[in-house]
Amino acid sequence: MKSLHPALLALVLLFAPFTSQTSAAQAGAPNQVNLTIDTKAPTTPFPHFWEQVFGSGRAVLSLRESYRNDLRTVKQATELNAVRFHGIFMDDLGLYDPDRKPIKFAQMANSNATTPESSDIGSYNFSYVDQIYDGLLANGVRPFVELSFMPKKMAADPAALHAFWYKQNVSPPSDYKLWDAMITAFAQHLIERYGINEVSTWSFEVWNEPNIDFWAGNPKQPTYFELYDHTALALKKVSTRIRIGGPSTAQAAWVTVFLAHCKEKNIPVDFASTHVYANDTAKDVMGTDEQIPRDQMVCRSVRKVHDEIAASPYPKIPLIFSEYNASYANEPNVTDSIYMGPWLATTISQCDGLTESMSYWTFSDVFEEQGVIRTPFYGGFGLIAEDGIPKPAFNAFAMLHRLGTQRIKLDSDSALATRTADGALALALWNYAPPAGTGAAYTPSPTSLGASKSFSLKLTGAAPNAAVKIWRLDADHGNVIKAYDAMGRPAFPTRQQLTALRAAGQPSPPETATLRAGSLQLSIPPQGLVLITVGGTR
Numbered sequence: 001m002k003s004l005h006p007a008l009l010a011l012v013l014l015f016a017p018f019t020s021q022t023s024a025a026q027a028g029a030p031n032q033v034n035l036t037i038d039t040k041a042p043t044t045p046f047p048h049f050w051e052q053v054f055g056s057g058r059a060v061l062s063l064r065e066s067y068r069n070d071l072r073t074v075k076q077a078t079e080l081n082a083v084r085f086h087g088i089f090m091d092d093l094g095l096y097d098p099d100r101k102p103i104k105f106a107q108m109a110n111s112n113a114t115t116p117e118s119s120d121i122g123s124y125n126f127s128y129v130d131q132i133y134d135g136l137l138a139n140g141v142r143p144f145v146e147l148s149f150m151p152k153k154m155a156a157d158p159a160a161l162h163a164f165w166y167k168q169n170v171s172p173p174s175d176y177k178l179w180d181a182m183i184t185a186f187a188q189h190l191i192e193r194y195g196i197n198e199v200s201t202w203s204f205e206v207w208n209e210p211n212i213d214f215w216a217g218n219p220k221q222p223t224y225f226e227l228y229d230h231t232a233l234a235l236k237k238v239s240t241r242i243r244i245g246g247p248s249t250a251q252a253a254w255v256t257v258f259l260a261h262c263k264e265k266n267i268p269v270d271f272a273s274t275h276v277y278a279n280d281t282a283k284d285v286m287g288t289d290e291q292i293p294r295d296q297m298v299c300r301s302v303r304k305v306h307d308e309i310a311a312s313p314y315p316k317i318p319l320i321f322s323e324y325n326a327s328y329a330n331e332p333n334v335t336d337s338i339y340m341g342p343w344l345a346t347t348i349s350q351c352d353g354l355t356e357s358m359s360y361w362t363f364s365d366v367f368e369e370q371g372v373i374r375t376p377f378y379g380g381f382g383l384i385a386e387d388g389i390p391k392p393a394f395n396a397f398a399m400l401h402r403l404g405t406q407r408i409k410l411d412s413d414s415a416l417a418t419r420t421a422d423g424a425l426a427l428a429l430w431n432y433a434p435p436a437g438t439g440a441a442y443t444p445s446p447t448s449l450g451a452s453k454s455f456s457l458k459l460t461g462a463a464p465n466a467a468v469k470i471w472r473l474d475a476d477h478g479n480v481i482k483a484y485d486a487m488g489r490p491a492f493p494t495r496q497q498l499t500a501l502r503a504a505g506q507p508s509p510p511e512t513a514t515l516r517a518g519s520l521q522l523s524i525p526p527q528g529l530v531l532i533t534v535g536g537t538r
Contacts, residue, residue, distance in 0.1 A: 033455045035410065037417050039425050039534070040461035043406035046418055049355060050348050051078040051397055053144055054363035055323055055381075058087035058166060061366050062132050070364035070384040071139055077398040083136060084144035084322055084359050086208055089151055089182070090168055093128040096151040096182055100125070124185050130193060137194075144322070144359065145204045146248070147183070147231060148214075154178050160216040165371040172217045172227060179227075180234045187238040200241040205273055205322060206231045209250040221254065225261050232268045245271035248322060251284045252276045252301040256308045263313035271356070272309055275323035276301040278343070279331075294334075295343055295432055298324050299350035306354040318356040325361045330370065330379035333435045336481060340393035341473040341529030342414075342430035345400060349416045349428075352407065360397075375491040376501070377484060385480075387498050390505035395478035398507055399471050399531040402426055414453065425462065425534040429455050433526035449526035457520045459534060464518045466535045470511040474528035480505035 054074065061067050062085065074080050089095055100123065133143055149168040152158045160171035173179040190199050208214050210224035217223025228246050235242045247258040252274050262269040276285060278294040285301050286292070292300055302321060309319055326343045327334045334340070351358065365373060365382035376385045383394035404420035416428040431453040459466075475482060483504035487497055513520065515534065524530055 031451045031453045033412065033414060033429075033453060034458075035412060035415055035455065036458040036460065037408060037410065037425070037427070038460050039408070039419070041408050043408055043419055044353075046352060046403070046405050046407035048079045048401070048403070048405070049357050050344070050351070050360065051080065051401060053082045053084060053320075053322070053357050053359040054080055054383075055359050055361040056083050056085045056363055057367035057369070058090065058092075058168075059085050059132055060087065060090070060092045060128065061085070061368070062135060063128070064366055066388070067364060067366040068135060068139065069388060070366060070382070071136075071141060073388070073390070074363045074383055074394070074397075075139060075141060077394065078401050080141060080363070082142045082144040082203070082359075083363070084146055084205070086146055086148055087166075087168060088129065088132075088145065088147065090149055090166075091152055092166070093132075094125050095129055095186075096123060096154060097125070098123045098153060124182065124189070126189050126193075129186075129189075133190075133194070142198075142202055145202055146208055146322075147204060148207050151182075154182070157216060162214060164369045166368060170214050170216045172215075172223055176226075176230050180230055183231055183234040184238055187235050187242060191239060196239055196241055200239070200243065202243065203271065203320070204235060204242060204244045205248050206244070206246040208248055209275065210247060211249045211251070211253045221257070225258070228258075229265060229267050236268045240268075243270045245269055245273050245320065247272075247274065249274045250276075251280050252305050253285075255305050256312060259309070259312040259314050259317070269314065269317065271318040271320050272305070272314075273320040273322045274305055275321060277324065277328035278326045278347075279328060294326060294434065295346050296350070298347050299354070302351045302354045302358075319354070320356055321358040323361045324358050325381055327379070331435070332377055332379040333437050335379050335381055335393065336377045336385075336391055337435070338392045338474055338479050338481075338527045338529075339433075339435050340391075341396040341399075342432040342527055344393070344396045345416065345428050345430045345529055346413065346432055348400065349413075375489075376493065377481065377489070385505075387493075387502075389480055389498070389501045390507075392473060392479050392481070394505070395473050395507045396529055399473060399529065400428060402471070402531055402533060403428060415455075420533070423535065425459065425532075427457075427532045427534070429522075429524060429530045429532065431524040431526050431528045452523045452525045452528075454523050455521070457522075459515060459518050459520070462515060462518055462534055464515060466515045466518075468513040468515060468520060469533045470513060470522070471531040472508055472511070472528065473530075474525050477508035478506070 136143055150171050152169050154173050155169045155171035156174040157171040160169055161167040162170050206228045215224055232244045235244050247254045255272050255274055276298055278297045282288045282290045282292045306319055309317055362381045364384045365380040365386050373386050376389055383391055385391055404418035404426045406419040408417040410417050414430050418426045420426050433449040436449055480501055483501055
């Protein structure tokens, strides 16, 4: 997660959206969308790259039952198979302490054992690391291993503490022999505990956002490259099957120079990773003075890095955006709101085919970067608010999970068509409107966001009277904020209020309908998302 900035960018300029060759047509007035979709048309693979990896708060939080409850909830609703978090080397996990008193093993009286009485288990304690990774694996989720932050007793500068509430150390190591030894012991332990066949399926990423204030090396880039080189070489010495990558930068930075460095120095690299948020500025990401709107920034950045990799010495190396979201700030009118439905849908539509995976930041508001949470809806990054309350963003992910794995091309910036494994058509439709208003207590009225959008669908190749299911996310469907507003937005809801909020946050049950002569008409309010299935068994 990147550090917060004091101001937000005014978003006004539209960038040309993803389009493709299509058997569909869109025409009519701005709020009228006419689509003809050939359900038998050729398709392209559509892996669910947006929902397979999620970020979360720092490592130690994963020991909490509330964290694991949220993990199970999101796992049930999505394809979640890996979680990335900060701080596996932080002191609150107790992994590294060279001053720890050795544990001595005395010889048994009637034994021929030769274990010296002075032997000990060394400077590493993997107790919490094991509990963390065991907890993930027990829930069918693998670690996406971010190798951070610096143990204070290994830090070149023990006072190099980040501004986050938990004050992680962001210094380089005082001695790379100590770092190399820890990385080696860490990898050996993981392989001994879980086996190389399992560990080789994990991704290991060196550090977090070294181009900003998460890295105190000076100058930043060459000192980070030194850290990466040592880490990659140490891991590969343990096993060449370990998957290692970087530079894990903010603002889609450094990928070109990072890959060139790895090639020049013959340093192992298995994937390139970086981050972007939809309210990052064009100056920071693109080096331009343009104003890129929130619904275009993420995939503009993904396209940029995708093209950089294609022109690099590693043109086929996988690209992972290991953090993304609509905002890096705490904006309740963004990450807590129904805005996330159409934002997520249009982001998925644009980014398809450009990246191996994208890790949404985060799956849960069990999270403490700015301190202990003081109210359920403060613009947190999670899909699940404090006390297990589903947000509209959770419902958006659950709906879009129903999309198939084969994409039918459409020339539309507000529709995405897929075919599922059982032959059904799964179609996402949305009415994008930018966030409106500011502040935790602001809930825009639908009319303040613009007009509803009418969709007229003609489905060729489908049964003329095929059964249709319709899921909705909008101000009146799957929107817990409506209920929270009605309560007066209590900072600390009662247990009864929490029960009511959890119920209000549940996805709305699907509507049922049938095609009429192969056609369907429906209206979507601003910031609304609809998921439709036609035929099949879903």
